[in-house]
Amino acid sequence: xxxxxxxxxxxxxxxxxxxxxxxxxxxxxxxxxxxxxxxxxxxxxxxxxxxxxxxxxxxxxxxxxxxxxxxxxxxxxxxxxxxxxxxxxxxxxxxxxxxxxxxxxxxxxxxxxxxxxxxxxxxxxxxxxxxxxxxxxxxxxxxxxxxxxxxxxxxxxxxxxxxxxxxxxxxxxxxxxx
DNA sequence: CTTTGGATCGTCT
DNA sequence: GACGATCCAAAGG
Numbered sequence: 001x002x003x004x005x006x007x008x009x010x011x012x013x014x015x016x017x018x019x020x021x022x023x024x025x026x027x028x029x030x031x032x033x034x035x036x037x038x039x040x041x042x043x044x045x046x047x048x049x050x051x052x053x054x055x056x057x058x059x060x061x062x063x064x065x066x067x068x069x070x071x072x073x074x075x076x077x078x079x080x081x082x083x084x085x086x087x088x089x090x091x092x093x094x095x096x097x098x099x100x101x102x103x104x105x106x107x108x109x110x111x112x113x114x115x116x117x118x119x120x121x122x123x124x125x126x127x128x129x130x131x132x133x134x135x136x137x138x139x140x141x142x143x144x145x146x147x148x149x150x151x152x153x154x155x156x157x158x159x160x161x162x163x164x165x166x167x168x169x170x171x172x173x174x175x176x177x178x
Numbered sequence: 179c180t181t182t183g184g185a186t187c188g189t190c191t
Numbered sequence: 192g193a194c195g196a197t198c199c200a201a202a203g204g
Contacts, residue, residue, distance in 0.1 A: 023196070025196075032196070033196085034196075037190085040189080040190075041189090042188080042189060042190090056188095056196080057187080057188060057189090058187095058188085058195055058196070058197070059185085059186070059187085059194090059195060059197050059198080060185070060186030060187035060188075060195085061185065061186055061187075061197080061198085062186095062195095062197050062198075064196060064197080066196090079196055081196085108197070108198070109196070109197075110196095110197050110198065111197085111198075114198095153196075154196075155195090155196055155197070156195095156196060157195085175197095
């Protein structure tokens with residue numbers, strides 16, 4: 001499912017961004033996944049029904065967001081790693097503390113959450129409903145890339161060899177060149 | 179351009 | 192008590 005999320009839109013209020021980079025985390029079978037050691041209070045949303053947002057806090061200051069993709073009980077999710085800003089860019093700049101370069105607004109998993117104002121409040125949000133204030137996912141008809149870029153995952157220390165990162169090749173908003 | 183270190187705290191051991 | 196699905200500024204080449 002991870003590459004199929006490429007080119008979908010993350011929407012929150014007036015802010016819109018096209019998903020250009022994701023990583024898959026395969027639940028209890030994946031040592032790099034928060035779900036590896038089974039359900040806890042923190043990762044409960046991952047084990048819930050698909051189509052919901054799993055938001056977690058890390059490094060003492062950052063939020064990151066995933067789309068839950070497995071059936072209830074599976075614990076599988078896709079980390080949203082980078083977006084191409086589409087609308088609400090002024091609001092993103094403000095939320096990002098005045099960063100001016102557009103390609104730096106959403107070019108990382110914690111950056112896009114900061115740009116969209118996503119935190120614990122939206123853990124568990126239903127991504128299939130066009131909500132007023134909560135984040136959701138829209139499909140404007142743009143298909144995923146026919147041949148997405150693919151690489152190892154970033155920032156993990158175990159299960160590092162699985163090529164479970166996918167991205168829109170050459171997009172300027174990637175967290176790394178690709 | 180690449181490398182390095184600091185910030186900062188919830189979560190699980 | 193250790194560390195993390197990160198980011199940024201500063202320093203070095």
